[in-house]
Amino acid sequence: MAALTALLQEKARNTLLYSKDKYYALLAEVKQAKVRHRKESVDYRRLKKYDVLNVNGEERLIVPLTGDNSMVLYYVHVDELFDILHHTHLVLGHRGRDSMERELQTMYKNVTKEVMMLYLRFQLATYDGPAFAMKIKFMNALNTLLQEKANNTHLLTKEKYCAVVEEVKQAKVKPRKETVDYRRLKKYDVVNINGQERLIAPLTLDSSVLLYYVHTEELFDIVHSTHLATGHRGRTRMEKELKAKYRNVTTEVIMLYLRLCEPCQKKLAEHKTQYQQT
Numbered sequence: 001m002a003a004l005t006a007l008l009q010e011k012a013r014n015t016l017l018y019s020k021d022k023y024y025a026l027l028a029e030v031k032q033a034k035v036r037h038r039k040e041s042v043d044y045r046r047l048k049k050y051d052v053l054n055v056n057g058e059e060r061l062i063v064p065l066t067g068d069n070s071m072v073l074y075y076v077h078v079d080e081l082f083d084i085l086h087h088t089h090l091v092l093g094h095r096g097r098d099s100m101e102r103e104l105q106t107m108y109k110n111v112t113k114e115v116m117m118l119y120l121r122f123q124l125a126t127y128d129g130p131a132f133a134m135k136i137k138f139m140n141a142l143n144t145l146l147q148e149k150a151n152n153t154h155l156l157t158k159e160k161y162c163a164v165v166e167e168v169k170q171a172k173v174k175p176r177k178e179t180v181d182y183r184r185l186k187k188y189d190v191v192n193i194n195g196q197e198r199l200i201a202p203l204t205l206d207s208s209v210l211l212y213y214v215h216t217e218e219l220f221d222i223v224h225s226t227h228l229a230t231g232h233r234g235r236t237r238m239e240k241e242l243k244a245k246y247r248n249v250t251t252e253v254i255m256l257y258l259r260l261c262e263p264c265q266k267k268l269a270e271h272k273t274q275y276q277q278t
Contacts, residue, residue, distance in 0.1 A: 016110045023077035027052055027061050050075070063109050073109040084111065085119040086225050087245060090218060091193045096120070103194045130262070131224065137260050138220045145256065146216070154248045156199075161215035165190055165197050188213065201247045211247040222249060223257045232264055 018026065030050045033043035051064040053072065061075035076084060085100070092099050097116050104111045146155055156164065168188045171181035189202040191210070199213035214222060226241050227233070235254050242249045258264055 016112055017115070018075065018077045018110070020077045020079045023061065023075070026050065027059055030061065031059075071106070074107060075110050076108055081111065081115060082119070082229055084108065085116065086229070089119070090214075090222060091196070091198060091212065093196050094221075095194070099194055134260050134262075135220045135224070138257060139216075141256050141260070142216055142219065142253070145252070154250050155253070156213065156215045156248065158215040158217050161199065161213070164188060164213075165199055168199070169197075209244075212245065213248050214246055219249065219253060220257070222246065223254060227257065227261065232261070232267075234258070234264075 026046075030046050030052050033039065033046045034052070036043055039047075047064070049064075051062050053060050053062045063069075063073040063075075065072070084104070088100055088103055089095070092103060097113065097120060100116050101113065104116070142155075146152070146157065149155070164184075168184050168190050171177065171184045172190075174181055177185075185202070187201070189200050190197050191200050192198075201207075201211040201213070203210070222242070223238070226238055230237050230241060235251065235258060238254050238258075239251060242254070
C-alpha cells in the first residue's frame with residue numbers, strides 16, 4: 001500500500017487510480033448528474049464515462065451499459081486493489097502480467113498494467129530473506145500436521161486437490177450417480193478460471209459468493225499476504241478476511257502461521273512482560 005500511495009502522489013492528476021474519498025465523491029457526482037434537469041457539459045462527460053449500480057445494497061461505479069456492451073465493468077478504489085490483484089494472482093496459479101491483465105479486464109475498468117507490475121514486484125520482494133525462511137518452516141509444520149491428520153477433509157495436497165477436481169467432473173456428467181457422487185457434488189464444484197480448473201463450494205440460491213478450495217502449496221502465500229494486508233492483525237481478523245474468499249483455510253492453519261510470525265510473537269512477548277510487571 002505504501003508503494004501505491006507513492007504512485008498516487010506521483011500521478012496526482014491521473015484519471016484511473018481513485019482514492020476511496022475520490023471514488024465516493026465521484027459516485028455522488030454521477031448520481032447528481034443523472035437526476036439534474038438542466039445538465040452542463042461536465043455532467044455529460046461524467047455520464048459518458050460512469051454509471052452507478054447497486055450491488056447487494058452497496059453502490060458501485062461502473063462503465064455505462066450500452067446496446068453494444070452489456071458487460072458490467074467495475075471501477076475500484078485503491079483500498080480494494082491489493083485484494084483484487086492478489087486473489088486473481090492466486091486463482092490463476094501465479095501467472096504473470098498478461099494472464100492477469102486478460103482476467104482483470106473482463107471485470108474491472110481501471111486496474112492498470114502499472115498497478116499489476118507494482119503488485120508482482122511486491123510479490124517477489126515479499127519472499128526475500130526472513131519471509132522465505134518462514135515459508136520453509138510453515139511448509140515443514142504443515143507437512144507434519146498432514147501426517148498427524150491423515151484422514152482430514154479440509155487440507156488438500158496438490159495431488160489430492162487435482163484428483164478431487166477430476167472426481168467432481170466425472171460425477172457431474174455420470175448418468176447414474178452413486179451415493180459418493182452426490183456427496184462430492186454437495187461439497188464441491190469446478191469452475192474454469194482463465195484455462196485453469198478450480199474447486200469451489202457449490203453456488204446456491206442463498207449463496208452466490210465464490211468460495212475457493214485451495215491446496216497446501218498455496219496456503220502460505222494466501223495466509224501470509226492476508227496477514228500483511230491486515231497490518232499483522234490476529235486470528236479473528238484473519239479468519240474474517242479469509243472466510244470471505246476461501247472454503248478450507250482452517251483456524252489451525254492460521255494459528256500455525258501466527259506462531260511463526262516473528263513480529264507478532266515479539267509483540268505478544270512484550271505484552272506478557274508488561275502484564276507481569278503490573
